[in-house]
Amino acid sequence: MSNSASAIKAAEAALDKGDYNLCIKIIDPLLLSFSTATPIGSQLRLLKVTAYMGLGDEQNAINICQTLINSKDANVRQQSKQLLSILDAPSLPRPSNWSVEIPKIEMESSLKSSSRKPKRKKKKVNHPPTGPTKNLDFGFSIITLLIISLLAFLLSGCVDISTNLSITSSNRLKISLDIDSISSKSIPWQIEFADNLAKENSVFKIQAEGNKQHFESPTIRFEEANELLQQITSVVSNTSGFNINKPELTTTNRNWIIGANQNLKIYFDLRELPKVPGLKLNLIIHGIQNKNNFKTQPLEPIFKKGLTSLPLKIGQINQLEVSYWKWNQIAVGLILIISLILISLFLQTFRLNMGFGFPELPP
Known part of the structure; x- marks a missing residue:
């Protein structure tokens, strides 16, 4: 371990x-x-901000946070903004009626007067026996653990998660993920999800702005898209603590030279995901607007502004089947050129047969 790494460990230990x-x-x-x-410099300065906050030196902590706002790292910018919002919060004055002043009591006179009074004998009260103490049932422990886990998830905030599929060609598409917090600030779940996704060496590029996060992948094949969707689901399961089944994406492609007939099927098994108030899951498809191309269960898709939005129902299996036709622009162009040449030859032959020859010079 290098000297800087050991020093950072020592600083974190002292902070703890x-x-x-x-x-x-x-x-x-x-x-x-x-x-x-x-x-490393950003990490050290965040540790120093925490130490200043522990000492009550808010001004030095604010100065360091203001230098970290312009950092290139989105997580560092987000953490510095959250710390600034805490440090800049005004300290409210305590009303006088919230505290009670206890007057001074002369103990000597009261002790003397109490010593003169005869002592009264306390009557013994025999309470009925309560029996041996019983251990809590196993079922009570399970219910308590489930309630605590659910409250921890709810208190972290609810989000609106949308998965976008943009079909660019007959065998390629782009995947993007939009996570929007209902509150005005990013919740800890969003930050932890972005960190866990980065640890998986995902191809996603993240763009964070306020309480919104946008993850976008490059153009990939359908087979790679299936693996990427399963990777996203695995990271969501690890971050939230819920066991979510991985989705399945299957495709069949028939090539007819002038175009391709594509059939796309997606299965989302959300039976293991509990119903959380405020949690919304959506699947959005770009580039296909014909209602007849879609077959969905259990909810119907919503068509608006060139997009097809499918709300996913928690606690059930959600199915989507899309059939569409993609023209091969190169093949169509070649067929059009050949057709124009054949029409031109036909018209020229017809003109010669009608007695109209090629233009000649006068004798």
């Missing part, structure tokens, strides 16, 4: 123990070697 001065003392020499633009 509450020794904020030692944490700042370890970090300060490292800041000379790592600028704000480097990932």
